[in-house]
Amino acid sequence: MRLEDITFEQAIWKPVDAMNSIWELVCHLLFYEKRLLMRFLDETANEPQAEDNKSTFRLPLHDAYHIGQIVFLSKIQGAVDDRSKFS
Template identity: 85%
Template sequence: MDVKILLLQQWASCLDKEDWFPPLEKVLEGTTLEQAIWKPVDGEMNSICELVCHLLFYEKRLLMRFHGETANEPQAEDNE
């Protein structure tokens, strides 16, 4: 199987297609801003917003590589 086709199938499975786990779009549906930015008092865990931003950052990088556009690929300076 073509690697690009496999990657597209896997992305669709994670984002919006029901499989053996719920898709990200369905999980986040109805989440309020207050819920998305909430963190425990100790601050040891990431918020939903931080996790989604992390996923989007790496999705953009992988998509650019997929299209062969590595010259302007975003780089993470730190984990913030």
């Protein structure tokens, strides 16, 4: 599965209003990836500071959780063949 294969309509679709769309999940992930990169580059003057590194170490779990949501939303829309490989 590649995000390039998701149509705009699929990206903004929500099964219920209380859930996030693929679009919203990707934007959320990009926001946190940018914060991690800025922290890595030590360019955090305008970024909120974490009290400790626990938040940094949780990012892989955070990403995996939301990527799972993206895959789920893709599958229930028929955008992903169950036999397809993820790349």
